Every structure is written in C-alpha cells, then in structure tokens.
Amino acid sequence: MDSVFLDVRGLNISFSGTGRDVRVVRDLSLQLKKGECLGLVGESGCGKTVTGLAVAGALKYPECKVEGSIRFLSDRYNKAPHNIKRKRIAMVYQEGMAALNPVLTVKKQMTELIRFHCRLSSGDALVRARQLLQRVGFNDVDDILRRFPGELSGGMAQRVCLAMALCCEPEILIADEPTTALDTINSAIVMKALAVLKKEMDLAVILISHDLAAVAQSCDRLLVMYMGKVVEEGSTWELLSTPLHPYSRRLIETFFALEEGRHDIEPIRGQVPGYHELPMGCAFYPRCEEASENCSIYEPELLKISENRKVACHLYSGRNKGAL
Numbered sequence: 423m424d425s426v427f428l429d430v431r432g433l434n435i436s437f438s439g440t441g442r443d444v445r446v447v448r449d450l451s452l453q454l455k456k457g458e459c460l461g462l463v464g465e466s467g468c469g470k471t472v473t474g475l476a477v478a479g480a481l482k483y484p485e486c487k488v489e490g491s492i493r494f495l496s497d498r499y500n501k502a503p504h505n506i507k508r509k510r511i512a513m514v515y516q517e518g519m520a521a522l523n524p525v526l527t528v529k530k531q532m533t534e535l536i537r538f539h540c541r542l543s544s545g546d547a548l549v550r551a552r553q554l555l556q557r558v559g560f561n562d563v564d565d566i567l568r569r570f571p572g573e574l575s576g577g578m579a580q581r582v583c584l585a586m587a588l589c590c591e592p593e594i595l596i597a598d599e600p601t602t603a604l605d606t607i608n609s610a611i612v613m614k615a616l617a618v619l620k621k622e623m624d625l626a627v628i629l630i631s632h633d634l635a636a637v638a639q640s641c642d643r644l645l646v647m648y649m650g651k652v653v654e655e656g657s658t659w660e661l662l663s664t665p666l667h668p669y670s671r672r673l674i675e676t677f678f679a680l681e682e683g684r685h686d687i688e689p690i691r692g693q694v695p696g697y698h699e700l701p702m703g704c705a706f707y708p709r710c711e712e713a714s715e716n717c718s719i720y721e722p723e724l725l726k727i728s729e730n731r732k733v734a735c736h737l738y739s740g741r742n743k744g745a746l
C-alpha cells in the first residue's frame with residue numbers, strides 16, 4: 423500500500439432545514455491509502471452515509487454546512503482543478519435498481535454517461551461500456567446491454583451501477599451499503615466484483631456498511647461511528663477480535679450472535695438519542711454499562727492508544743473515576 427492520498431480532517435456536517443443547526447457528523451478525521459479498503463460501520467443514522475457524500479462532494483444543499491478539510495494528495499491529480507479531482511471519486515449507492523432509469527436500456531444509460539463524462543463517440547462509448555461490464559464480472563455483456571433494468575436481478579443491477587461508477591477511472595470508490603437489498607448469493611457476487619476491481623485498478627475503497635461479515639472480508643481498517651463521531655479505529659482483524667469501546671463491543675457481539683442464529687443476547691439498553699438532544703459528555707453514556715460519573719461531564723477524545731488503534735472512551739483516557 424502507498425502513502426495517504428485522501429486526508430479528511432475535522433469534518434463537521436450540519437443541517438439547518440428545521441430552523442436550527444443539527445450537527446450530524448462531529449469532528450471526523452480519516453486517512454485513506456492507495457489500494458486500501460476502509461470500512462465505516464455503525465447503526466443506521468450514525469453519520470456514515472453523509473460522511474461518504476461529503477467526501478464525494480455530493481452534499482451541495484443550501485441547508486447543509488460542511489466544514490473541515492478534505493484533501494486529495496494523489497500525485498497524478500495534485501495540480502488538477504478541483505472538479506477534475508472530484509471525478510477521481512465515484513460513489514455507488516444501495517439498491518442499484520433504484521439508481522437506474524427503468525425506461526432506458528443498460529446500453530443507452532451506460533453509453534450516454536460515458537459520452538458525457540469521457541467525451542467519446544457513440545462507437546467508442548459502446549466499446550468502453552462492454553469493457554466496464556466485463557470488469558464487473560459479466561460474461562455475455564451484449565445480453566446485459568440489451569436489457570431494461572427491470573430485466574436484471576438486484577445483484578446484476580448493482581454490478582451495472584458499479585460498472586457505471588468506473589467510467590471515469592476513479593481512484594477512490596465509495597460504496598454505500600452495496601449489498602443491503604441483496605440475498606446472500608448476490609451479495610457475495612457483488613462483494614467479489616468489488617474485491618477484483620480494487621485489486622485490478624488499485625482502487626482505494628470506502629465501504630459503508632452495517633454488515634460486519636462483509637467488512638470483515640473486505641476491509642483492511644475500520645472506523646466505528648456512533649452519533650456522528652468516530653469512537654474507535656483500528657485494523658479490521660484487531661478491532662473485530664478485541665473491540666475496546668463499549669459500543670463497538672456490543673455492536674460486534676450482537677451482530678455475530680444474530681448471524682449465528684442466537685437470540686440470547688440483550689440489545690443495547692436505551693434508545694439512540696436524536697442529534698438535537700445529545701447528552702453532555704460521552705454521547706453513549708446513557709446506554710453504556712461501563713459509564714462513570716465523568717462520562718456524563720467530559721466528552722472523550724479519540725486517543726491513539728497503540729500504533730494502529732484509536733479509541734474515544736474514558737476507560738482509556740484515565741478519566742473513568744466515580745462509578746455510577
């Protein structure tokens with residue numbers, strides 16, 4: 423793996439649609455290296471998707487404020503204008519079927535996209551579309567090109583979206599819950615296509631998922647998010663085998679118990695709070711079984727505790743005094 427080429431620091435994202443500012447991503451930093459797969463995990467609503475959208479430059483709404491620095495450090499594109507750099511990042515969303523136009527064939531949608539972004543003739547765009555479909559694992563590409571989205575399975579539609587996302591030869595691919603609506607076999611096919619692309623194109627991938635089995639197979643490193651903040655960071659194997667933050671522990675324990683068909687595990691107590699009613703101190707404090715008095719007063723910082731490990735919890739900051 424290469425040196426860092428995406429460097430996000432102090433990212434804060436807030437929405438003001440309701441007349442007041444609601445901060446949904448809080449002081450998030452992440453670094454991504456070439457060829458690396460970084461997983462963003464956590465429950466729905468923890469800020470994973472908005473983080474991906476902000477990095478891809480797709481959060482352009484007047485009600486949305488994005489602060490912090492997002493830097494692309496690629497040698498190839500360092501001197502390129504901002505909009506060219508943005509093309510080096512592509513995003514695929516959950517439910518590929520919904521992302522495709524139901525009344526246009528795959529051929530029409532792909533060739534128009536390629537002609538628009540790559541400025542190619544119709545003939546060259548078709549050649550490129552065939553290559554891209556082969557890249558995501560289709561054998562009979564002409565059959566796929568002839569079809570309307572309704573004639574594709576969910577897994578096929580997701581791979582078509584993946585092929586379309588590759589049309590500008592991105593360096594970073596952000597995959598947002600790419601297997602959410604798929605059955606086990608189609609999920610495996612899509613994840614395999616992603617792994618092959620990552621290797622063949624030396625792509626860096628940010629995989630946004632709540633499926634810890636998928637991230638365990640694909641990711642080199644993980645960031646665990648809770649209420650818009652990174653609460654733990656580490657190599658995938660280390661983090662999944664020895665989670666340090668109480669939230670990561672419960673998340674991992676619950677996920678794998680359910681995967682094994684066990685229902686003997688208690689859910690995390692309490693409710694996820696709304697962003698407008700975040701508690702003082704640690705946001706996980708009302709639900710944490712290991713909380714101390716200080717947890718309700720001081721917000722823990724994400725501290726480096728070993729070479730590849732960071733955690734935001736007073737159990738490791740020396741402030742876990744005064745048990746409740």
Ligand code: SF4
Pocket residue numbers: 667668669704705706707708710711712713714717722734735736737742
């Ligand atoms: Fe629990 Fe306190 Fe750690 Fe928050 S800081 S996770 S409340 S022990």
